[in-house]
Amino acid sequence: DGANVLVSDKGIRGVVIRLIEDFTGISVNDMTIIAGSAARMSKVADIAAECNLSGLEGVGTVPGTVGGAIVMNAGTHRGCIDQAVQDVAVVTESGEKRVLTKDECGFAYRTSRFQTDPSLVITSVTFALRPGDGQAIAEHLESVRQHRARTQPHGKSAGCFFKNPRGQSAGNLIDLAGCKGMRQGGAVVSDKHANFLVNEDNATASDMLRLAERVRKIVAEEHGITLEYEVKLVGEWDH
Ligand SMILES: Cc1cc2nc3c(=O)[nH]c(=O)nc-3n(C[C@H](O)[C@H](O)[C@H](O)COP(=O)(O)OP(=O)(O)OC[C@H]3O[C@@H](n4cnc5c(N)ncnc54)[C@H](O)[C@@H]3O)c2cc1C
Structure with missing residues (x-):
């Protein structure tokens, strides 16, 4: 969906694959759900709730697709997608179909092996879930969606630009460093949530990146912490 990428102003020299239609299927079998990598994460979580299945509450409100969520090991304080993954089906660069176990996916905070091995295209994911109270799960998902609507800016962004340093909130560090409202061209550090640019x-992609670099420098000077990008920079960049 592009919810976590910043594409360079020079574009991408190469082929961009966008999976649609046949890759959006979602099927439920007892306590497993198989979802195509282009299925919306929120839709998979809603279906899990309808089927009284628990395990996707953490990632179920994150914008984007199942494939993107796997690559990013997306989630919230309630948990990340890896906690519910049984296996991940991929196609390799040579066209071979493979199924990777969860352990082979190299999940960690906001990362996975797919970030270091981008030649693997994720086609579907099998989730192993557990029995849950569907109504409570649906209410939780709805309350988090409403909380997001209240606390996150509505404009164009890629969500949190920086990863949270261990035990810290990147947004809080940026706020304390006085960066809220800082501008670069058409890009601005959100007043509502300082980790959103x-x-x-x-704004051009360069505006966004320059702003991010300025924020990173100020936070390093103020707090002695170098923030790491959560957003993926894709395409050709000068630096
Ligand atoms: C308003 C907002 C709020 C957000 N909140 C959160 C949050 O709470 N928690 C969180 O973790 N993230 C959050 N994000 C970031 C983003 O939603 C997640 O990273 C999401 O999982 C990205 O999904 P996507 O489909 O858009 O992936 P993309 O951004 O399109 O792709 C991400 C990476 O995955 C690769 N990729 C995507 N699909 C495949 C595939 N099928 N096979 C191989 N590689 C693939 C892409 O090439 C890219 O490198 C937020 C973003 C926004 C805009």
Whole structure:
């Protein structure tokens, strides 16, 4: 879906694969759900709730697809996608179909082996879930969605730009460093949530990255912590 990428102004020299239609299927079998990698994560979580299946509450409100969530090991404080993964089906660069076990996926905080091995295309994911109270799960998902609507900016962004350093909130560090409202061209550090850099007025990708670099420098000076990008920079960059 592109919810976590910043594409360079020079574009991408190469082929971009966008999976649609046949890769959006979701099927439930007892306590497992098999979802195509292009299925929306929120839809998979809603179906799990309808089937009284628990395990996707943490990632079920994250924008984007199942494939993107696997690559990013997306989630919230309630848990990340890896906790519910049984296996991941991929196609390799040579066209071979393989099924990777969860252990082979190299999941850790906001990362997975797919970030270091981008030649693997994820086609579907099998989730192993457990019995749960569907109504409570649905209510939880709805309350988190409402919380997001209240606390996150509505403009164009890639969500949190920086990863949280261990035991710290990147947004809080950026806020304390006085970066809220800082601008670069059409890009701005959100007043609502300091870890969101928003494209407010036709910002270029360079505007976004320059703003991110300035924020990173100020946070390092103020707190002695170098923030790491959560957003994936794709395409050709000068630096
Ligand atoms: C408003 C907002 C709120 C957000 N909140 C959160 C949050 O709470 N928690 C969180 O973790 N993230 C959050 N994000 C970031 C983003 O939603 C997640 O990273 C999401 O999982 C990205 O999914 P996507 O489908 O958009 O992936 P993309 O951004 O399109 O792709 C991410 C990476 O995965 C690769 N990729 C995607 N699909 C495949 C595939 N099928 N096979 C191989 N590689 C693939 C891409 O090439 C890219 O490198 C937020 C983003 C926004 C805009």
